[in-house]
Amino acid sequence: MAVLCVTDLTKHYNSFTAVDRISFEVREGEIVSLLGPNGAGKTTTIQMLLSLVSPSSGEIQVFGKNLKYHREELLSMMNFSAPYSLxxxxxxxxxxxxxxxxxxxxxxxxxxxxxxxxxxxxxxxxxxxxxxxxxxxxxxxxxxxxxxxxPRLLLLDEPTSSLDPPTARQLRARILRLIRDSNGAVLWTSHNMREVETVSDRIIFLSRGRIVADDTPGNLKRRFGEDDLEEIFITIAREPIREPP
Amino acid sequence: MNRLHILGLFYRNIILIRRSGPKLFGLFGFVTVALLLWGFLTLWLQDLAPGEAVPDFIILILSAFIFWSLFDLSQRSFGISFLEEVWSRNVINLFAAPVKLSEMVLGFVMVGVAQAFLAFFYVTTLAFLLYALNIWTLGFYIIPFFVNILVFGWALGVVTIGLVVRFGPSADILAFFIPFLLLPFSAVYYPISVYPPVLQTITFALPTRHMFEGMRTAISEGMIPWQEVLWATVLNVVFVVLAFLFLYWMLHLARTRGYLSRLVHD
Structure with a gap:
């Protein structure tokens, strides 16, 4: 069952496009990492999912309900953590x-x-x-x-960014246990590729506001012929965006 | 309406007020200093114009001062309750929580009511002890003015929140400045007859003008001027509706243009 379903989500700030027609799902019990270089649109996406920012177009559905029309009801089933909002x-x-x-x-x-x-x-x-x-x-x-x-849908924006490695490992383990216990779904952003590999069932790569890859860590490694997610990250960040046909 | 959401905001603000010396000074200190100032000035005026033919300056000016302080406090406490979230970088947590705007406003109203009652009882007691001014002799006459003053203060508090959402934390000065802007045009310490005719017409749109003019009549004639109470109430309703429309508009702009996240970064 899809807990979160994002369809053609777009955000323009005047002539700048921060998020460009992205679509993805997060299913029950699934941990999906949202990766991308700085300015790729991760934080804007998360802020749209929290209804802090209104999408220019597209739709966000949580548990099959449109976030635009069921804001309070859906936010009561969600929660988030971000280093810029302590x-x-x-x-x-x-x-x-x-x-x-x-x-x-x-x-x-x-x-x-x-x-x-x-x-x-x-x-x-x-x-x-x-x-x-x-x-x-x-x-x-x-x-x-x-x-x-x-929460049944948790948005974690770099939850371990300012922690030392042992504390980060402990916190990760704790988050994973609590999530597994509640069968919740998680959208997780991080720049720590080892962490991403450890926690993710699936990874979505964003670059310049667009999804450029959406797969399991194993499949991504095979597709890019790399053993290291960090190398894939660097490759994707360097690649020019191809216009859709 | 979720009662817990409203109580949560109330609880959060009460903790801050209870714990903070500067906040307690803001609640009681300023009003004490201002009461001393206005009290001595009033005593001097009374000495300059003794006799029964002149108005009772103590009761007129000090009552006006007490009610103006109440208005100032109700607007300020409302604006500061929201600004506190901005200053402590909590505003994103607040807007990402399942709290309706009406619940947020009601939470701030509860904080405002608690502060207003505390400050009002404190300042009226102090005025009685220092200047033998017993504002309670006005009895039930003060209730319509008390309520209208609080409500207009909250309406301006809602506008302050809208301005902070739109222009960022730097607009916090408005939380302190808005009542001051209205002070000369609200006939607080003098009757409206001192205004030039054009200003008398313009100030008709201000609820504060009707409240203070009405309160003066109530004090000097011992009766409630219902017409002034009615105008103050009608204008208050209009201002409350306009304030909420303004806040909704500002929030819409903030969500469209990404200003909410800027509130924690500015």
């Missing part, structure tokens, strides 16, 4: 998780906040101001926030 610095982690549990309509918000503090090893930081935490701790908290409503 939790407010003037709350404590416990307060932040409680506030967001409430904003996502979670009735047992106190219990949910405590459960996530435990789950993400944040209990000993629970009473400190978020602004006093390290960037890595704030990022961990941001990912914890993404689970307040046990």
């Amino acid at each position: 939790l407010p610095y003037n709350l404590t982690p416990r307060e932040g998780l409680k506030v967001f549990s409430m904003l996502y309509g979670v009735r047992d918000h106190n219990e949910r906040a405590n459960a996530l503090l435990e789950e993400f090893n944040l209990m000993e930081l629970a009473g400190r101001k978020i602004g006093q935490l390290s960037t890595g701790e704030q990022m961990r908290l941001c990912v914890a926030k993404a689970f307040v409503n046990t």
